[in-house]
Amino acid sequence: MKASDSHFRFRLDLSYIGTEYDGWQSQVSGRAVQDVLEKALATALRQPVRIAGASRTDAGVHAMHQVATFDFPTSIDLFRLQGSLKGLLPPTIGVRRLEQVDPKFHAIEDAIGKAYRYRFWLDTRRNPFQEPFAWSVSSPCDRSLMEKAAQDLLGEHDFTSFCAADSTAKTKIRLIHDIKWEHDGPICDLWIVGQGFLKQMVRVIAGTLLQIGAGRRPADSIPDILAAKDRIEAGITAPARGLTLMRIFYGRMESWDEIRRSLTW
């Protein structure tokens, strides 16, 4: 299991509350999830550690399941390290799993799919329990229009219109495998499973669908927006707090049942 350049590789499966952090990727502020994790690992392992995450979640975006790896020159007592991390990390970051993996395992390149959930809270009244995890929308919204419009996003498309203008991705073509809606009173959850996502893609999709539900855009406007390949044709970027990275897939895609089960750890 030892790699050619003499290191061991370890995989962390994580969960965090995005509201508290400047996104996943290391920032000068030191307030990115990566910064806080690297600091805790360096303290526990008594030497600097560099981690690589599967998904660069934006500031404010939550993760029920994020995957990261780090290399280390020696083997590690994983049970002990997991205990140390629980003490060193703030209550808003949890380590779901910690294991040694093949040094060839790559958190980004080996990920074959991801599931995101965007939560809308469709009620004029505030629910403090949902506030940090949903976009509270007071204006009337026709959920069936949103559901209908979302169907046009399925499959392989050039998602330039639904991508942050400053994205540096080489290609904007992405494949959306599945879309699912769940409703529970004012809670309206949009689940999207895809091979990979562009910068702010799910948030621009959520913002555009909400505008469709609110009657500001026709329900059949998605194909035209996609065809335009221009960010200004799509809707607003929905707030980060409503978005949660729910699951990253390795080896094979997972069914909705498997995703559901993974949520209960």
Next chain:
Amino acid sequence: MKASDSHFRFRLDLSYIGTEYDGWQSQVSGRAVQDVLEKALATALRQPVRIAGASRTDAGVHAMHQVATFDFPTSIDLFRLQGSLKGLLPPTIGVRRLEQVDPKFHAIEDAIGKAYRYRFWLDTRRNPFQEPFAWSVSSPCDRSLMEKAAQDLLGEHDFTSFCAADSTAKTKIRLIHDIKWEHDGPICDLWIVGQGFLKQMVRVIAGTLLQIGAGRRPADSIPDILAAKDRIEAGITAPARGLTLMRIFYGRMESWDEIRRSLTW
């Protein structure tokens, strides 16, 4: 609808995250939920307002449903006030409902029952999404022992042993109508419905049941603890963060189905 002493009475149905506050009841710190609400109401209505809550939740205890009333000398534009409160209150307090009621309505005296939920997170790994709302217990716990023991709490008993030692309640006799358990992976929810509860009663019950589940007390020890009428015979007081006041009943008790529906607003 105007009372004899010339005032109108208004009812607030509230929801709040207890972690952020020094409990319900007004404190010198000004950080009690009551303080924050009275300040917001005074700002919105341009004169001092005194509110009376149905339940004095402890510091750190959450409320999905709390009821309070206040009197005011004139009628109020309720739609407008609810909008103002949304702006004036912090995101951790929500007004679920605001209405004018009979001036004889009394939030405490008219309450005929309450439903509390105590949530255990039974896993050594931390879940940041559950952390603020559950008691994380790392030691092994037999849920069936907890469920079995809890049955002995049903009905009318003298709950002196399960009551904070500094309670000033005249009688410690209380009636527990129903107890229900819900399990979802590491989440273990204890639901208790009763006529009324003594200070810290649900938390002492939760702490004692957890000790039974962990094998530190026999599963049949509840009757002896009740009979002792002595706080030191019961277990530890479970952390406030795991407790949520879920529902207050007026007029008649509600079924589990009705309670469940009320949770989605």
